[in-house]
Amino acid sequence: MKNATQSATSSRPGERKQPFTTISGRVIDPLYTAADIASLNYQRDLGDPGEFPYSRGIHASGYHGKLWTMRQFAGFGTPEETNQRSQQLLAAGGTGLSVAFDLPTLMGRDPDHPLSLGEVGKCGVSVSSLADMEALCKGIDLSGITSSMTINSPASMIFAMYLVVAEKQGATWESLSGTIQNDILKEFIAQKEFIYPPRPSMRLVTDVLAFCAAHVPKWNTISVSGYHIREAGSTAAQELAFTLRDGIEYVQYGIDAGLDVDEFAPRLSFFFNAHSDFFEEIAKYRAARRIWAHVMRDRFKAKNPRSWKLRFHAQTAGVSLTVQQPYNNVVRTALQALAPVLGGGQSLHTNSLDEAFALPTAEAATLALRTQQIIAHETGVTDVTDPFGGSYFVEKLTRDLEEEALAYFDTIDRMGGMVEAIENGYPQKEIAESAYTYQRGVEAGDRIVVGVNAYVADAEVPIPLLYIDHSAAETQLARLANVKATRDDTAVRQSLDRLKAGAAGDANTMPLLLDAVRAYATLGEMCDVLREVWGEYEEIPVI
Amino acid sequence: MQHKIRVVIAKPGLDGHDRGARVIARALRDAGMEVIYTGLRQTPEKIVAAALQEDADVIGLSILSGAHMHICPRIMSLLEAQGLGDVLVVVGGIIPDLDIPKLNEIGVRGIFLPGTTMQHIVDYIKEHVRSRVETS
Numbered sequence: 001m002k003n004a005t006q007s008a009t010s011s012r013p014g015e016r017k018q019p020f021t022t023i024s025g026r027v028i029d030p031l032y033t034a035a036d037i038a039s040l041n042y043q044r045d046l047g048d049p050g051e052f053p054y055s056r057g058i059h060a061s062g063y064h065g066k067l068w069t070m071r072q073f074a075g076f077g078t079p080e081e082t083n084q085r086s087q088q089l090l091a092a093g094g095t096g097l098s099v100a101f102d103l104p105t106l107m108g109r110d111p112d113h114p115l116s117l118g119e120v121g122k123c124g125v126s127v128s129s130l131a132d133m134e135a136l137c138k139g140i141d142l143s144g145i146t147s148s149m150t151i152n153s154p155a156s157m158i159f160a161m162y163l164v165v166a167e168k169q170g171a172t173w174e175s176l177s178g179t180i181q182n183d184i185l186k187e188f189i190a191q192k193e194f195i196y197p198p199r200p201s202m203r204l205v206t207d208v209l210a211f212c213a214a215h216v217p218k219w220n221t222i223s224v225s226g227y228h229i230r231e232a233g234s235t236a237a238q239e240l241a242f243t244l245r246d247g248i249e250y251v252q253y254g255i256d257a258g259l260d261v262d263e264f265a266p267r268l269s270f271f272f273n274a275h276s277d278f279f280e281e282i283a284k285y286r287a288a289r290r291i292w293a294h295v296m297r298d299r300f301k302a303k304n305p306r307s308w309k310l311r312f313h314a315q316t317a318g319v320s321l322t323v324q325q326p327y328n329n330v331v332r333t334a335l336q337a338l339a340p341v342l343g344g345g346q347s348l349h350t351n352s353l354d355e356a357f358a359l360p361t362a363e364a365a366t367l368a369l370r371t372q373q374i375i376a377h378e379t380g381v382t383d384v385t386d387p388f389g390g391s392y393f394v395e396k397l398t399r400d401l402e403e404e405a406l407a408y409f410d411t412i413d414r415m416g417g418m419v420e421a422i423e424n425g426y427p428q429k430e431i432a433e434s435a436y437t438y439q440r441g442v443e444a445g446d447r448i449v450v451g452v453n454a455y456v457a458d459a460e461v462p463i464p465l466l467y468i469d470h471s472a473a474e475t476q477l478a479r480l481a482n483v484k485a486t487r488d489d490t491a492v493r494q495s496l497d498r499l500k501a502g503a504a505g506d507a508n509t510m511p512l513l514l515d516a517v518r519a520y521a522t523l524g525e526m527c528d529v530l531r532e533v534w535g536e537y538e539e540i541p542v543i
Numbered sequence: 544m545q546h547k548i549r550v551v552i553a554k555p556g557l558d559g560h561d562r563g564a565r566v567i568a569r570a571l572r573d574a575g576m577e578v579i580y581t582g583l584r585q586t587p588e589k590i591v592a593a594a595l596q597e598d599a600d601v602i603g604l605s606i607l608s609g610a611h612m613h614i615c616p617r618i619m620s621l622l623e624a625q626g627l628g629d630v631l632v633v634v635g636g637i638i639p640d641l642d643i644p645k646l647n648e649i650g651v652r653g654i655f656l657p658g659t660t661m662q663h664i665v666d667y668i669k670e671h672v673r674s675r676v677e678t679s
């Protein structure tokens with residue numbers, strides 16, 4: 001054994017590459033031993049699954065009680081088309097809904113706005129009024145499923161529409177369960193779908209925290225997201241650090257808004273990337289749980305253990321998908337999906353093989369779901385909780401990622417917080433730097449991407465693709481016109497006036513939005529009223 | 544003095560995914576070009592105004608959202624109207640095969656799909672940029 005260590009650590013001619021690094025550029029030793037985790041204390045640093053600090057998982061029984069939720073993100077075209085895709089995924093054994101909205105919806109613009117031209121229904125489903133949400137949820141019992149809605153700047157408006165549809169179905173709000181992403185900080189950092197400046201945006205978020213604590217207690221109010229940070233080019237450690245620091249910012253703003261930490265913290269959930277570097281990803285999830293448990297107990301003095309437990313959804317890395325030899329993407333996705341399963345995730349989305357080209361076809365989406373089902377039922381990986389616990393390598397990697405994240409916390413704390421760091425452009429610049437470094441590594445051949453810079457095929461085999469034409473936009477424009485023609489304009493105007501007054505003051509905006517939604521005010525109208533009060537945010541472009 | 548190639552990199556439409564635009568902007572700058580990055584959510588009018596004001600030789604558009612068939616024709620006709628018909632227009636992003644000949648037909652020259660190297664884009668621009676520029 002000793003000999004093996006010596007020969008593995010010595011520099012040998014003929015080794016493939018020096019040094020060996022993770023996809024994030026982290027240098028990896030050829031072998032890890034007991035010496036690497038000598039300082040690790042089982043009770044203090046790991047704990048059994050279900051025990052503080054939850055490094056080994058938040059459930060004592062792992063996946064024995066319940067598998068993760070197989071939640072496939074879907075949305076395109078009209079609400080009717082997306083409803084059909086959702087029903088198909090549920091019938092195929094999917095266990096939760098996850099709605100993707102189009103860009104006009106994400107940016108709070110109606111389909112008839114000039115900026116929406118060419119974008120309606122393209123990257124997700126178009127929803128601009130209660131009428132669209134009614135069509136989206138038709139035939140789906142909202143009290144019987146959990147729904148995830150990927151919506152951020154206009155999260156509270158879309159959530160209000162969902163609540164009103166549930167109300168019309170006869171479901172109580174207390175019975176509803178699901179998630180709105182509602183994570184505006186990562187929009188400023190990475191995905192850039194923001195409307196208002198950071199501070200009023202944070203007010204919308206805390207309004208949802210307070211409203212749900214009182215009225216929709218089972219709803220996950222924020223899905224604090226590292227996924228987009230990673231897709232924008234961050235390293236694993238930056239994803240971990242910025243995501244959890246965003247979480248800290250939300251908790252602090254909630255407390256500053258007068259909420260008790262244990263009133264809202266148990267309903268915060270997280271969303272991480274499942275990238276290609278297998279062990280680094282597993283370590284990332286384990287480190288995330290440990291950091292969050294300490295933050296909540298020690299920094300925020302939360303008393304309820306549910307506030308300490310980090311629950312997360314994961315999605316395989318869209319950025320890793322290639323247009324070259326697209327069937328390779330099935331393999332990439334399957335391997336990536338293993339990491340959050342072995343890392344104790346609560347929910348998972350697997351990407352489809354065709355998503356470097358377009359939104360997925362129904363067949364490709366089903367294959368992606370089947371990938372999860374095969375992992376769950378055929379591989380045996382769900383039988384043992386935290387199977388890598390105690391691994392010299394994974395424990396060392398978990399500790400290293402934790403330390404790197406905590407160092408970022410210090411830097412951001414010194415700036416005054418994440419909102420201030422964002423206003424300084426700090427996380428944005430860190431990510432851009434990592435993205436450029438990675439791309440140069442690929443082009444220098446330091447990083448092999450199969451089918452792209454190695455094992456290139458002479459001719460590509462075309463695959464079937466979903467093509468979204470302009471008919472969805474026409475349907476949506478017609479429905480919008482009909483809504484505007486048939487609603488009570490006075491009621492709309494009054495509800496929007498009350499929303500404006502409330503936003504200018506310090507009222508909770510959620511009840512005001514619910515009234516506007518019930519009157520069939522459109523998403524664009526509600527967002528415009530708030531634009532008048534708060535203005536729009538414009539990023540200073542840096543390269 | 545040698546004239547540096549001047550490139551306006553723009554992200555039209557509502558999409559905010561700017562990783563590609565920013566990485567390419569860095570690569571072109573490192574290749575010795577003068578790069579002006581306009582930032583997010585630029586209308587065709589603003590992009591053409593930036594090209595005029597910056598005396599751009601090249602406009603690079605990053606479009607991932609599927610709105611290219613609405614955005615590109617508008618930019619091309621505005622360029623023509625401003626007498627900027629000789630500005631090299633290139634697009635990077637997710638462009639279905641079906642649309643590539645249509646974009647070529649309206650004068651969009653280079654179309655760079657996922658997996659294109661930064662070096663390829665640098666070389667393409669140096670080779671196809673209008674002739675008043677010294678590219679040696």
